[in-house]
Amino acid sequence: MNCKEFRRILSDYLDGTLTEKIKKEADDHLKICRSCKALVEDVRLIQKYTTETEIPMPSPYIFQRIETRIAAEKRKRPYRLIYKLSLGATFIALIVSVLFFGIFRSERRYAENKQQIYIVQEESSGYEYPVYNTGGKYILTTYTTGSL
Amino acid sequence: MEDWREIYEKESGFVFKFIYGAVQNKNDAEDILQETFYRAMKRGKKNIKNMRGYLLRIARNIIYDSWKSRRRMSEYIKEEKRVDNYHPEDIETKIEIQKSIKKLHPDFRTVFVLREINGMSYEEIAVALRLPVGTVKSRLNRARLALRETLRRKVEL
Numbered sequence: 001m002n003c004k005e006f007r008r009i010l011s012d013y014l015d016g017t018l019t020e021k022i023k024k025e026a027d028d029h030l031k032i033c034r035s036c037k038a039l040v041e042d043v044r045l046i047q048k049y050t051t052e053t054e055i056p057m058p059s060p061y062i063f064q065r066i067e068t069r070i071a072a073e074k075r076k077r078p079y080r081l082i083y084k085l086s087l088g089a090t091f092i093a094l095i096v097s098v099l100f101f102g103i104f105r106s107e108r109r110y111a112e113n114k115q116q117i118y119i120v121q122e123e124s125s126g127y128e129y130p131v132y133n134t135g136g137k138y139i140l141t142t143y144t145t146g147s148l
Numbered sequence: 149m150e151d152w153r154e155i156y157e158k159e160s161g162f163v164f165k166f167i168y169g170a171v172q173n174k175n176d177a178e179d180i181l182q183e184t185f186y187r188a189m190k191r192g193k194k195n196i197k198n199m200r201g202y203l204l205r206i207a208r209n210i211i212y213d214s215w216k217s218r219r220r221m222s223e224y225i226k227e228e229k230r231v232d233n234y235h236p237e238d239i240e241t242k243i244e245i246q247k248s249i250k251k252l253h254p255d256f257r258t259v260f261v262l263r264e265i266n267g268m269s270y271e272e273i274a275v276a277l278r279l280p281v282g283t284v285k286s287r288l289n290r291a292r293l294a295l296r297e298t299l300r301r302k303v304e305l
Contacts, residue, residue: 011289015263017270042296049245050264056174058164058181063156066186 001029006036014043152189155199160185162266163203169261170211170254172246180210201276204262208277212254241299248298256291259284 006029012018013026030037163184168177184207196202249257258277262268270288274281 007293008289011285011292014292015270039293039296042299043292045241046245046292046295046299047264049242050169050249050260052242053169053246053265055165055168055265058160058174058178062160062178062182063153063185066182066189069186070189 001025003029003033003036006030006033007039010039010043014040014047151193152185155193156185159200159203162200163207166204166258166261166266167207167211169249169265170257171214172250176214180207180214183210198275201278204276205278208254208258211258215254244299245295248295251298252291252294256287256294259287260291260295263288 006013006026009018009022009026013023018026030040160181164177164181167180167184168174171177171180184203187206187210188203193199249260252260259273262273262276263270268276270281270284273279273284277284279287
């Protein structure tokens with residue numbers, strides 16, 4: 001085993017999760033490698049200090065604080081719901097009115113156009129063409145265009 | 149709410165131990181504990197099979213977020229020094245270790261604290277954090293090596 005391989009299995013070595021064969025190889029490597037031996041000693045020291053960390057007790061009022069926070073939010077919730085609902089209703093009303101206005105306008109234009117269809121006879125050929133009125137300008141419905 | 153009180157009484161000690169180990173400051177740890185349970189209670193406990201793992205994951209995410217924002221703002225965490233019975237050099241080493249733990253990337257710190265402070269096995273950590281055991285092992289290894297490297301550099305300086 002070389003140093004690189006040992007560093008890869010360091011945690012397993014420290015936590016005792018290696019197989020007998022690999023553990024023996026690791027031990028043999030540590031007998032001849034000062035650098036890896038120092039590494040093991042340092043990490044064990046870190047483990048020792050970390051494990052000995054004194055954990056203080058959390059304040060006994062934390063759960064009470066959470067309950068207060070949730071209760072305060074619940075009190076605010078109905079107003080928030082009313083606000084959201086009114087905002088939604090306004091938006092829907094706006095969309096409906098825009099759609100309604102658009103449909104109404106196109107219907108009206110169609111009705112106007114329908115009323116103003118004329119039959120025009122061309123003098124030279126004697127053919128008859130239907131024409132309709134769009135805002136004061138007369139347009140022939142076929143490819144032939146011209147003014148009356 | 150009563151169910152949550154029971155869960156709090158059962159799990160808060162363990163979760164606090166993890167948070168404190170990761171942030172090394174009592175006030176910060178209490179804030180994170182409060183936020184952890186608040187988020188859990190707000191989301192409810194539907195389909196939660198492993199409550200401890202669920203709480204640990206929420207706490208880890210909060211620690212990760214605060215680590216990101218602190219790194220962005222280049223803020224320094226206030227040191228909390230305690231008086232205890234150690235020799236002066238031991239106290240120094242201990243403080244250096246605490247500082248180095250705080251500087252670890254949250255992914256490595258989480259696994260390291262759960263293993264060394266909470267005393268969880270590789271398998272328990274893997275289940276709690278929903279990670280493969282191999283990832284837990286490699287993160288723990290990297291955390292240990294990084295801590296040792298940081299301390300060695302400090303000693304050399």
